[in-house]
Amino acid sequence: MEVKKQLVLREIAGDYALIPVGDTVIxxxxxxxxxxxxxxxxxxxxxxxxxxxxxDTLLEEYDxxxxxxxxxxxxxxxxxxxxxxx
Numbered sequence: 001m002e003v004k005k006q007l008v009l010r011e012i013a014g015d016y017a018l019i020p021v022g023d024t025v026i027x028x029x030x031x032x033x034x035x036x037x038x039x040x041x042x043x044x045x046x047x048x049x050x051x052x053x054x055x056d057t058l059l060e061e062y063d064x065x066x067x068x069x070x071x072x073x074x075x076x077x078x079x080x081x082x083x084x085x086x
Contacts, residue, residue, distance in 0.1 A: 001045045001046070001048050001049075001050070001077075001086060002086065003045060003046065003085060003086060004084060004085060004086060005020070005024045005084070005085050006020065006021045006022040006023060006024040007019065007020055007021065007024060007032070007085065008021050009034070009039055009042050009043065011039070015033065016033070016034040016035070016036065016038065016039035017031040017032060017033055017034065018031065018032035018034060018042065018085075019031055032083075032085075037058070037062070037072070037076075038076055040058065040061070041054060041058070041073060041076055041077075044057055044058075045086075051070070051073055051074060051077060054073050054077075055069050055070050055073055058073065
């Protein structure tokens with residue numbers, strides 16, 4: 001999956017945030033807060049070919065049913081698309 005904006009994931013005092021860098025700083029004011037799962041999805045995005053691959057990988061790491069995980073991943077990716085990050 002292609003990330004369209006320059007953002008760096010940072011863990012700050014146990015919280016996760018995407019921090020704009022480069023040209024993205026000018027276009028986006030502030031940080032994007034993420035949950036631990038959101039941060040993990042972010043880490044997987046560059047290698048992921050699609051939602052299904054993300055879900056398969058996360059199912060190996062988290063104790064959750066497939067349907068719930070698919071909904072959560074889809075919602076997260078939709079939010080990134082709305083913000084024009086993906």
